[in-house]
Amino acid sequence: MANLKEVRNRIKSVINTQQITKAMKMVSAAKLRKAQQAIVEMRPYSNKLTEMLRNILSNMEGGAETSLGQERPIEKALLVVVTSDKGLCGAFNSNIIKAGLAVMNGKFAKAYANGNLTILCVGKKGSEYFNKRYGKKANIITKHTDLFTRLTFDNSAEIVEDMIAGFEHGIYDAVEVAYGQFKNAGVQYCISEQYLPVQKMEVEEEGDSKMRADFLFEPDKETLLKQLIPTILRTQFHKYLLDTNASEHGARMTAMDKASENAGDLLKELKINYNKARQEAITRELSEIVGGSAALEGS
Amino acid sequence: MELTVLTPEKEFFSGQVTAVKVPGTTGRFEVLENHAPIVSALTNGEVEITKANGERVRFNIARGFIEVLNNKVSVLAQVAAEAEE
Numbered sequence: 470m471a472n473l474k475e476v477r478n479r480i481k482s483v484i485n486t487q488q489i490t491k492a493m494k495m496v497s498a499a500k501l502r503k504a505q506q507a508i509v510e511m512r513p514y515s516n517k518l519t520e521m522l523r524n525i526l527s528n529m530e531g532g533a534e535t536s537l538g539q540e541r542p543i544e545k546a547l548l549v550v551v552t553s554d555k556g557l558c559g560a561f562n563s564n565i566i567k568a569g570l571a572v573m574n575g576k577f578a579k580a581y582a583n584g585n586l587t588i589l590c591v592g593k594k595g596s597e598y599f600n601k602r603y604g605k606k607a608n609i610i611t612k613h614t615d616l617f618t619r620l621t622f623d624n625s626a627e628i629v630e631d632m633i634a635g636f637e638h639g640i641y642d643a644v645e646v647a648y649g650q651f652k653n654a655g656v657q658y659c660i661s662e663q664y665l666p667v668q669k670m671e672v673e674e675e676g677d678s679k680m681r682a683d684f685l686f687e688p689d690k691e692t693l694l695k696q697l698i699p700t701i702l703r704t705q706f707h708k709y710l711l712d713t714n715a716s717e718h719g720a721r722m723t724a725m726d727k728a729s730e731n732a733g734d735l736l737k738e739l740k741i742n743y744n745k746a747r748q749e750a751i752t753r754e755l756s757e758i759v760g761g762s763a764a765l766e767g768s
Numbered sequence: 769m770e771l772t773v774l775t776p777e778k779e780f781f782s783g784q785v786t787a788v789k790v791p792g793t794t795g796r797f798e799v800l801e802n803h804a805p806i807v808s809a810l811t812n813g814e815v816e817i818t819k820a821n822g823e824r825v826r827f828n829i830a831r832g833f834i835e836v837l838n839n840k841v842s843v844l845a846q847v848a849a850e851a852e853e
Contacts, residue, residue: 515776518833
């Protein structure tokens with residue numbers, strides 16, 4: 470039989486926890502809105518960039534060859550894992566880590582086996598995980614771990630600069646990014662994407678070629694591409710970060726909502742137990758009194 | 769003509785203008801009404817726009833591009849900030 474006081478204490482602690490999870494859900498909802506806003510605000514910029522790239526490519530004879538699109542056998546590789554700084558968001562971070570591990574043991578297996586794999590962690594959770602398990606077997610960069618506390622385009626561009634230079638100088642033959650792609654508050658995809666070499670852009674032949682304007686290019690198409698592609702890469706990487714950020718809050722919102730719900734269920738059960746115990750105590754007391762008075766009368 | 773100035777963080781400017789002066793990589797140039805379609809890289813420097821009402825606005829950009837097509841001008845910049853007087 471549950472002790473009355475014990476049950477009362479449990480109820481209290483469950484209520485406390487529920488309040489915390491409810492508050493966290495609310496905070497995440499607010500942060501999610503902000504994170505989503507950032508994604509939305511970047512969209513016109515990135516759309517316009519792609520449009521420009523398309524304009525240039527469609528005015529170029531044959532494919533465009535750039536040093537950033539060079540496919541090489543993967544001897545040395547860089548894996549970027551973008552996770553959140555904080556936990557309590559369900560399986561979100563472990564799913565991203567899983568996506569990263571899949572690349573590590575799949576596409577980058579050879580580089581990993583030869584000790585030529587570098588892992589760059591953005592976000593504390595991934596950094597902790599990889600440092601603990603793979604600290605000795607892979608080269609881990611943690612200098613950007615705290616990026617989410619100072620998330621601006623310039624700061625994320627800094628990493629991109631390192632990556633581009635690394636790729637061009639043959640320090641890395643390929644770069645892959647594992648992150649949480651944001652679909653909506655309830656759905657996030659933890660996936661990995663090839664970042665470098667740049668995947669070939671398919672030039673879509675749009676129905677009427679009359680629409681295609683005869684652009685002047687300044688300085689010239691090749692130089693322009695050389696500047697445009699890094700800019701697109703910077704934008705893309707920033708999008709990974711923004712996406713992961715929004716996904717984190719979305720995942721936390723769902724997780725905390727579930728937790729509050731579970732706490733509610735638990736509370737209901739505990740309250741029934743509590744009332745049962747109370748009833749029993751009252752019944753017991755009553756029968757004791759009745760019993761006692763009967764004994765007195767009998768004497 | 770219509771001008772939009774976009775940065776990754778926000779839309780910096782949007783509106784009707786009569787002239788846009790930008791720092792092209794091969795020198796400063798000005799875009800007026802009915803300019804031929806052009807895509808150009810920009811250097812870090814000052815952009816000067818003349819709004820439809822004659823008012824002039826100046827701001828600085830870094831790492832930018834400009835695209836002009838059918839009287840629609842788009843300036844993309846990684847950073848854009850009001851010029852200090």
